[in-house]
Amino acid sequence: MRIGELAKQSGVSKDTIRFYERFGLITSSASNTQTNRYREYSEDALFTIDLIADAQAAGLTIAEFSMILAQLNAQTDDDFDGEAFLTEKITQVQTRIEQSKRFLTTLKQTRKALRHATRKPSPL
């Protein structure tokens, strides 16, 4: 599919897709017709875009996510310790989830307090 279709289906903008592609997060093949330079995406791109959203929600940057992708693709020719990196990220994400849960509790308590505090006089 072309970028417009992918944008529609994924819910992110075309600019965002090109941005992700510049960082190697998604890939496209050259269009079959050689006359244009349109990008052609597979269904995988859709999956990846969802994954990026999750990764960002979990607090990872684009740069970090691209390293994870490299692990997935097993481009581990170098001496980079992918397992240690993954373990570190796992710990960080777990911490972040705990913090988020704690804050969620705070939010709920705040709402409850607000409900009891701001009972506006009924307009009778």
Added chain:
Amino acid sequence: MRIGELAKQSGVSKDTIRFYERFGLITSSASNTQTNRYREYSEDALFTIDLIADAQAAGLTIAEFSMILAQLNAQTDDDFDGEAFLTEKITQVQTRIEQSKRFLTTLKQTRKALRHATRKPSPL
């Protein structure tokens, strides 16, 4: 306590503390001696800084967090619907937690795959 002490105890930099204070997230009283302009913080500031960390982990911006604080302080003289705002944030944080959990699973699977894939030949 003064800013240096608060920075040490909270683990954030003095600049960060001043940054938070500019946005009204924490407050300080003027120092008792009138000769200087040093900020004086109470223990509350420590608590608030931890809360900010949680809020940020949960995906809130400083601006959003300051609105929550306004709710906590019941500065609800205006017609701003604090409860609706809180409910919206609660939903967003819940969504984010779900995304983070999903991504955590992905990370763990990736690590497991990596472990089995990259068994380097033992150096014998």
Added chain:
DNA sequence: CAAAACCATTGACAATAGACCATGGTTTTG
């Protein structure tokens, strides 16, 4: 075929969350 719709590239712009630096006061300490 001509207009509308789509796409690529480039570069400028924006918001967020600080870090950093210079300058000049204030306190603490040896």
Added chain:
DNA sequence: CAAAACCATGGTCTATTGTCAATGGTTTTG
């Protein structure tokens, strides 16, 4: 007391994650 350590203010700078606009080519459509 003098140096070291601390603090305030103001301004600049940075990274991240996009968005927007301009320009020019390609496809689709009525």
